[in-house]
Amino acid sequence: MDIKRAKKEIKDSIEAYLAKDEFGDYMIPQIRQRPILLMGPPGIGKTQVMEQVAKECKVALVAYTITHHTRQSAVGLPFIEKKVYSGKEYSVTEYTMSEIIASIYDKMEETGLKEGILFIDEINCVSETLAPTMLQFLQCKMFGNQKIPEGWIIVAAGNPPEYNKSVRDFDVVTLDRIKKIDVDVNYDVWKEYAYQADIHPAILAYLEIRRDYFYRMETTVDGRVFATARGWEDLSQLLKTYEKLGKKADREVVHQYIQHWKIAKDFANYLELYRKYKKDYGLERIIEGVYTKDTLERLQYAAFDERLSVVNMLIGRLGTCFKDYFLKDRFVTILYEYLKLLRSNLQIDLVVCEARDKYEKLRKEEQMTKQEDHVRKQVLDTMESYEQLTKEEHLDGEAAFERVKELFGNEVAGREELTEHTLAALEHAFEFMEDAFGDSQEMVSFVTELNTNYYSIQFLKENDCDKYYQYNKKLLFDKQQEEILSEMDEIEQDLNTVIK
Numbered sequence: 001m002d003i004k005r006a007k008k009e010i011k012d013s014i015e016a017y018l019a020k021d022e023f024g025d026y027m028i029p030q031i032r033q034r035p036i037l038l039m040g041p042p043g044i045g046k047t048q049v050m051e052q053v054a055k056e057c058k059v060a061l062v063a064y065t066i067t068h069h070t071r072q073s074a075v076g077l078p079f080i081e082k083k084v085y086s087g088k089e090y091s092v093t094e095y096t097m098s099e100i101i102a103s104i105y106d107k108m109e110e111t112g113l114k115e116g117i118l119f120i121d122e123i124n125c126v127s128e129t130l131a132p133t134m135l136q137f138l139q140c141k142m143f144g145n146q147k148i149p150e151g152w153i154i155v156a157a158g159n160p161p162e163y164n165k166s167v168r169d170f171d172v173v174t175l176d177r178i179k180k181i182d183v184d185v186n187y188d189v190w191k192e193y194a195y196q197a198d199i200h201p202a203i204l205a206y207l208e209i210r211r212d213y214f215y216r217m218e219t220t221v222d223g224r225v226f227a228t229a230r231g232w233e234d235l236s237q238l239l240k241t242y243e244k245l246g247k248k249a250d251r252e253v254v255h256q257y258i259q260h261w262k263i264a265k266d267f268a269n270y271l272e273l274y275r276k277y278k279k280d281y282g283l284e285r286i287i288e289g290v291y292t293k294d295t296l297e298r299l300q301y302a303a304f305d306e307r308l309s310v311v312n313m314l315i316g317r318l319g320t321c322f323k324d325y326f327l328k329d330r331f332v333t334i335l336y337e338y339l340k341l342l343r344s345n346l347q348i349d350l351v352v353c354e355a356r357d358k359y360e361k362l363r364k365e366e367q368m369t370k371q372e373d374h375v376r377k378q379v380l381d382t383m384e385s386y387e388q389l390t391k392e393e394h395l396d397g398e399a400a401f402e403r404v405k406e407l408f409g410n411e412v413a414g415r416e417e418l419t420e421h422t423l424a425a426l427e428h429a430f431e432f433m434e435d436a437f438g439d440s441q442e443m444v445s446f447v448t449e450l451n452t453n454y455y456s457i458q459f460l461k462e463n464d465c466d467k468y469y470q471y472n473k474k475l476l477f478d479k480q481q482e483e484i485l486s487e488m489d490e491i492e493q494d495l496n497t498v499i500k
Contacts, residue, residue, distance in 0.1 A: 002186035003040070004193075007049045009181055010036055010155060014057050017153050018115055026150070035138050035154035037123070040183030041217065043228025045193070046157045050119045055367055059153075060107045060116030064100055098143035104152060111365045115151035123156040139177050185215040188452075190229050196454040198323065200236040201316025202274045205309050206267055207232070208445075213263045225260040232258070239271075277309055283317055289428035291435075299436045311442050314429055315449045321422040322455035325415075327375060329462075332415045334379045339408050346397045348387045348404065355383045382411075423463055430467035439474075447471045 001009070017033045020026055026033075038046050047063065054061035083092045100118070108114055123134055133143065138156065141148045148154060156178075187207065194204060207214050216227045235249075235257035242249055251268035258264045281295055299307055342351045359376050362368045368376065386407060390400040433446050450456045450468065460468060 001181065001183060002189040003045055003049060003183055004186075004189040006038060006040075006181050006183045007053060010038070010049070011053050011057060013179060014053065014059070014117065014153050018057075018059070018151065030141065030150055033153065034177060034179040035141070035156060037138075037178045037180045038155065038157040038183060039160060039180065040157075041185060041215070041228075042159050043226075043230035044183065044185055044215070045190070045229055046183070047119070047121060050117060050155060054117050055369065057117075058113075058365075058367060060111050060113040060366070061119060062100075062103050062107050062116065063119040063121065064103075065121045098146050101143055101146045101148070104149055108149075113365055117153050117155055118148060120154070120156045121158075123158050135174050138174050185229075187211050187214045190214070192452055192454065194233075195319060195452060195456075197233065198236075198319075199233060200239045201313060201319065202239065202271055203232055203236050203267075204316065205274060205312035206270045208312055209270075209305050209308055210263075210266065213260075213266070216260050216263060218260070227258045227260045227263045273306075274309065274313070277306065278313055281310055281313075283313055286314065286432050287317055287321070287425040287428050289424075289431065291432055296436050307437070307442055308445065310436075311433075311446050312449070314432070315446065315453070318425060318429055318450075319453055319455060321425050322453065322459045325418050325422045326455045326458050327371070328415050328418050329458075330372075330375050331378055332411050334376065335382060335408060335411060338379070338383055339404065342401055342404060346401055348383075348390055348396075348400055352380075352383050352387050355380050419463060422459060423465060426465055427467060430465075430471075434467075439471075443471060 013036055017026070017028055019028070038049075040046060050061060050063065081092050083090055104116070104118060107116060120137075123138075137143055138154070141154060191204065191207075213227060214232070215229060216225070218225050235254065238253070238257065239249055249268070249271065251265045254268045254271075255261060255264035258267060280298075282291060285291060299310065302310075338351050338355055341354060342348055345351070359380050362376065363373065386404045389407070390396065390403055393403065395403050429446075433443055437443055447468070450460070451472065
């Protein structure tokens with residue numbers, strides 16, 4: 001299955017394992033809570049999925065790469081304890097608490113969360129000395145003589161043997177005690193995540209043309225060469241930072257992340273073309289509704305790759321507009337909740353304390369994404385500025401609320417202005433697409449990407465765009481027609497089989 005379906009399976013399992021009956025006991029007792037084993041190629045996002053699941057399930061997360069551990073750190077150090085049996089004293093070897101188990105208790109203290117996920121990566125790549133410990137861990141949920149605390153779910157990840165020479169096979173006894181999920185590479189699923197993760201539009205535009213270069217793992221005379229989802233995401237962060245610093249990434253820089261020389265060179269060449277297309281076609285002016293006949297004529301004679309690149313550049317630029325709207329809307333929505341609280345008690349100092357406590361609680365519990373953290377910090381800063389202003393103007397009670405309400409109105413107006421700007425940009429983009437490509441494959445690609453991008457989906461849920469609905473309706477009709485024809489072909493084949 002793909003990583004998106006695997007995430008759902010893990011999330012469903014954790015919710016089931018943590019479900020309690022009317023007596024407060026876990027409906028599935030700990031002994032029946034099978035550890036989840038996630039098997040798949042390296043660099044496809046297994047660790048990131050666990051971070052997302054932990055936040056969505058509102059539980060803590062302790063993550064380890066087990067190959068970094070020795071038997072002593074996993075099991076604990078031996079020490080001699082004196083014990084009396086049948087009236088006689090004996091020296092007995094015991095073990096200190098495992099570093100991993102101790103980390104769980106530390107996490108519970110830090111976050112205040114009593115339930116969580118213990119994620120162990122590369123579990124099938126351990127050394128010979130640690131292998132029996134890992135089998136005991138999966139079978140008995142123990143490290144040495146220390147049990148995993150109740151309410152903590154074990155999720156482990158490993159790589160298939162074709163990707164790692166150090167891989168060890170699990171025996172049937174172990175496999176019969178775990179819940180195994182095999183994960184495959186899927187570009188379309190990763191692309192959905194990539195839009196939300198704000199992957200550089202040049203990478204998305206390139207991979208849309210070179211989908212077979214998204215994930216490669218090959219053995220050559222010079223050793224292993226590869227391109228992975230992790231490599232593309234890390235490269236994306238570098239490209240965005242380089243652009244702010246006025247630097248350019250050449251093929252040597254790209255190869256530091258995409259360690260497949262052919263793909264690295266190809267992408268570096270495309271990156272130069274991407275910058276050229278962006279300048280030549282005047283991307284910023286297109287979303288303002290300004291473009292020339294020369295631009296349209298040039299696209300008519302351009303190669304398909306170039307035409308598709310322009311479409312994806314346009315999607316990338318619109319994506320920035322959609323994301324800005326999403327963040328502004330989230331900011332105004334949270335701020336409005338505190339405004340309602342202020343209306344009920346008319347004490348701004350208490351409301352600011354509430355906002356501060358909420359922000360600190362979420363940070364402590366590690367329940368926020370970086371993006372959510374920034375939005376909530378902005379809300380807190382805004383509430384504190386409101387408090388400071390009402391103090392300077394010697395306002396309190398109803399008068400303070402009316403002043404804050406007035407200031408909040410400016411934020412709402414700003415959101416409306418941003419909404420209109422984003423809607424205008426989208427309509428201008430559709431006008432350009434119609435003039436440049438008409439009702440073509442490029443238009444299908446454009447609408448499909450709007451239906452894939454997380455932020456565009458959120459925007460279009462709240463705001464009407466006639467052109468979008470027009471083309472999306474046609475796209476859905478075409479898909480239904482394809483599905484019907486496909487089903488008819490299958491029925492015909494079945495009939496022919498029966499007849500024969």
